[in-house]
Amino acid sequence: MQLFLQQVLAGLANGAIYAGMALALVMIFLAIDHLNFAQGEMATFSTFIAWQLLAWGCPYWITFVLVVAISFVGGIAIERVLFKPLHNADILANLVAFIALFSILNSADGYIWDYTIKTFPTPFGSKPLFGSVLIDAHEAGMLVVTAVLLGLLYLFFSGTRLGLAMRAAAHNPVSARLVGIRVGWMTALGWGIAAAIGAVSGMLIAPVVFLDPNMMFGVLLYGFAGAVLGGMTSPGGAVLGGFAVGVIENMAGTFVPYVGRDLKLTIALLVIVAVLMVRPAGIFGRTTVSRV
Amino acid sequence: MKHLTRRRILAAAPAVLAFGGPLLSARPARAAKKYGPGVTDTTIKIGNTCFYSGPASSYGTIGRAMAAYYKMVNEQGGVNGRKIEFISYDDAYSPPKTVEMTRKMVEEDHVLLDAGPLGTPTNSAIWHYMNQNKVPQLFVSTGASKWDDPKGHPWTIGWQPNYHGEGIIYANYILKQKPDAKIGVLYQDDDFGKDYLRGITDRVGTKGPAKVALAASYETTDATVDSQIIAIKAAGCDAFVNTAIPKFAAQAIKKAAQIEWKPIHVLSSIGQSVAVTLKPAGLENSVGIVTDFYLKDPTDPQWKDDAGYKWWVAFMGKYYPNGDKTDVNNVYGPSNAATVVQVLKQCGDELTRENVMRQAANLHNFQVPMLLPGITINTTPTDFAPVKQVRMARFSGQRWELFGPLLTGEIG
Numbered sequence: 001m002q003l004f005l006q007q008v009l010a011g012l013a014n015g016a017i018y019a020g021m022a023l024a025l026v027m028i029f030l031a032i033d034h035l036n037f038a039q040g041e042m043a044t045f046s047t048f049i050a051w052q053l054l055a056w057g058c059p060y061w062i063t064f065v066l067v068v069a070i071s072f073v074g075g076i077a078i079e080r081v082l083f084k085p086l087h088n089a090d091i092l093a094n095l096v097a098f099i100a101l102f103s104i105l106n107s108a109d110g111y112i113w114d115y116t117i118k119t120f121p122t123p124f125g126s127k128p129l130f131g132s133v134l135i136d137a138h139e140a141g142m143l144v145v146t147a148v149l150l151g152l153l154y155l156f157f158s159g160t161r162l163g164l165a166m167r168a169a170a171h172n173p174v175s176a177r178l179v180g181i182r183v184g185w186m187t188a189l190g191w192g193i194a195a196a197i198g199a200v201s202g203m204l205i206a207p208v209v210f211l212d213p214n215m216m217f218g219v220l221l222y223g224f225a226g227a228v229l230g231g232m233t234s235p236g237g238a239v240l241g242g243f244a245v246g247v248i249e250n251m252a253g254t255f256v257p258y259v260g261r262d263l264k265l266t267i268a269l270l271v272i273v274a275v276l277m278v279r280p281a282g283i284f285g286r287t288t289v290s291r292v
Numbered sequence: 293m294k295h296l297t298r299r300r301i302l303a304a305a306p307a308v309l310a311f312g313g314p315l316l317s318a319r320p321a322r323a324a325k326k327y328g329p330g331v332t333d334t335t336i337k338i339g340n341t342c343f344y345s346g347p348a349s350s351y352g353t354i355g356r357a358m359a360a361y362y363k364m365v366n367e368q369g370g371v372n373g374r375k376i377e378f379i380s381y382d383d384a385y386s387p388p389k390t391v392e393m394t395r396k397m398v399e400e401d402h403v404l405l406d407a408g409p410l411g412t413p414t415n416s417a418i419w420h421y422m423n424q425n426k427v428p429q430l431f432v433s434t435g436a437s438k439w440d441d442p443k444g445h446p447w448t449i450g451w452q453p454n455y456h457g458e459g460i461i462y463a464n465y466i467l468k469q470k471p472d473a474k475i476g477v478l479y480q481d482d483d484f485g486k487d488y489l490r491g492i493t494d495r496v497g498t499k500g501p502a503k504v505a506l507a508a509s510y511e512t513t514d515a516t517v518d519s520q521i522i523a524i525k526a527a528g529c530d531a532f533v534n535t536a537i538p539k540f541a542a543q544a545i546k547k548a549a550q551i552e553w554k555p556i557h558v559l560s561s562i563g564q565s566v567a568v569t570l571k572p573a574g575l576e577n578s579v580g581i582v583t584d585f586y587l588k589d590p591t592d593p594q595w596k597d598d599a600g601y602k603w604w605v606a607f608m609g610k611y612y613p614n615g616d617k618t619d620v621n622n623v624y625g626p627s628n629a630a631t632v633v634q635v636l637k638q639c640g641d642e643l644t645r646e647n648v649m650r651q652a653a654n655l656h657n658f659q660v661p662m663l664l665p666g667i668t669i670n671t672t673p674t675d676f677a678p679v680k681q682v683r684m685a686r687f688s689g690q691r692w693e694l695f696g697p698l699l700t701g702e703i704g
Contacts, residue, residue, distance in 0.1 A: 002526070003522070003523070003526040006522045006551075007519060007522060007523070010516075010518045010519050010522055011519070013516075013518070014515050014516055014518070017515050017516075018515070110349065114350065115348070115349055115350050116350055116538075116568050117538060117539050117568065118572070119571070119572045128550065136550055205515075208515075208516060208543075209515055209516055210539055210542060210543070210572050212539065217513065218511070218512070218513030218514055218515055219515050221513055222513075222515065249519075250519040253519055253520070253523070262481055262509050265511060265513065
């Protein structure tokens with residue numbers, strides 16, 4: 001029983017990592033209908049900026065706010081400079097731009113901060129929570145922050161004019177433009193928010209997995225899996241999907257005899273394929289119908 | 293007149309045949325000298341591939357330290373009067389690129405041999421090419437056990453103690469502490485991880501009382517290895533062999549401390565760096581962990597009066613002043629290069645690829661300044677594992693402290 005509980009909680013902790021990334025992926029997908037392959041590298045870059053500020057002696061929470069702000073602006077800048085010109089271009093052109101961004105950021109990380117792993121501080125401490133070996137304070141903190149982030153996004157999208165405008169721009173760009181919404185800027189805003197979410201999840205993940213230029217590479221795969229499982233169009237679904245992938249992966253690794261441990265990634269991905277065959281839009285996703 | 297090489301003589305042969313004559317008389321005088329590609333009376337051209345860019349570029353300093361060593365040899369007069377021309381290409385730890393660069397050095401640069409190319413997957417990619425084309429793949433900088441295969445791959449030879457042998461040594465250490473140990477192993481799900489695991493299971497056997505209770509693999513794409521550590525602890529293991537790369541090794545040490553699990557903890561040489569693994573994991577969490585060494589750790593104060601260490605510091609100061617003097621990779625490079633130079637010395641004037649392999653398999657008690665005292669390099673035509681001995685070390689909280697005798701990775 002202890003093993004089961006420990007594995008579930010470890011799965012949730014990993015799941016929180018995937019959920020953060022899944023959330024960022026969904027934000028950009030909602031804005032531009034494409035998957036941003038460079039999402040992980042953007043988050044890593046933000047985390048390196050945070051690491052640098054901390055190394056210069058900036059206090060943690062000031063760094064945190066500063067980096068989220070820098071990332072928000074950076075995300076908007078990337079959209080304006082790199083992707084706005086590609087707005088009407090072929091999907092392949094966008095794809096190449098994503099991959100270019102991926103490799104530019106990854107190499108820049110390595111060039112500026114080198115490839116050895118770095119420790120990153122946690123604001124929550126790493127003591128066991130309530131004296132239990134099941135979960136430590138940082139893992140619990142990660143779960144809380146993910147929940148808060150999701151709550152804020154919900155409030156933003158359902159309760160503010162800007163949030164509504166963004167949703168309108170994503171759902172129906174033509175009509176949105178007709179009622180006076182600046183669709184281009186809404187897209188840029190989506191990028192900014194995604195970059196900011198990525199920065200938060202990067203700063204939360206780094207104390208656990210250690211910071212290096214390839215920190216997000218594996219996480220992006222799992223985050224993508226989580227997003228697809230939950231639905232690429234549903235922020236809440238993506239977060240749940242991320243958690244589900246974390247737990248499924250650990251359960252498969254621990255309790256499926258023989259093949260479980262070596263193939264735990266495969267099993268997690270098989271579950272996703274199964275879901276997609278039944279519900280292509282993901283569990284919580286909205287089915288999009290396009291007129292031909 | 294230019295220097296005569298075998299190739300020039302062959303190229304000149306038609307002319308000689310046509311004119312009869314005087315040139316033929318030059319040949320007996322040169323008969324004692326036999327040259328393969330890349331060799332002249334004054335130079336020996338050798339190649340190498342290394343990671344100067346890409347994800348593993350922190351190892352790139354190995355290639356730079358090798359170059360520095362050859363520079364030193366050249367300044368001191370070269371090998372039997374010949375200067376070494378060292379051509380090192382960047383393969384960015386990408387096997388396809390290794391193939392491309394290696395073909396370039398063999399087919400365009402015409403090197404005599406490939407000296408200390410770096411990396412397991414990268415060397416695997418050129419393994420068959422080198423053996424088919426009979427080009428020496430000398431002292432590869434990787435610890436996979438497959439390089440010790442004189443029968444199947446007579447043109448490839450390893451250098452450092454191999455992972456399989458290290459696995460045996462780790463199991464020996466654990467069985468000595470605890471004959472009925474239940475051993476947990478964390479390994480990377482690829483060649484190098486399985487080499488370690490095989491060494492451990494070969495030694496532990498199936499008869500008991502000790503056994504490998506749980507061998508848990510990880511993929512480099514995993515976010516953490518927390519789940520594996522929890523499972524190993526839950527399997528009731530009281531000994532743990534941690535063969536992960538630094539990032540995951542550090543996670544494992546940290547997680548073990550967090551779930552208050554204190555097994556006999558053996559950390560493989562892959563993850564033994566204090567700066568790269570133990571500091572991120574927490575030095576206080578790492579106390580009591582053991583590992584094995586064959587090179588002198590440049591950060592260990594016990595070597596400060598050691599002649600070998602003093603030589604190395606002087607070498608670094610003069611020939612590689614930008615190199616990090618706390619990085620064990622800068623110890624590795626020159627030690628590996630010194631072995632290549634020894635082979636070239638033993639070749640004398642018969643610098644052919646065949647003789648290079650003959651001499652590489654004919655090293656006896658060769659000493660390198662930065663190998664641990666007592667460790668010597670020995671090879672025979674049936675033994676392609678030059679460095680075989682190691683010593684165990686325990687982490688004090690500040691540094692590794694050597695203990696016990698020299699060990700070899702043999703069962704029995």
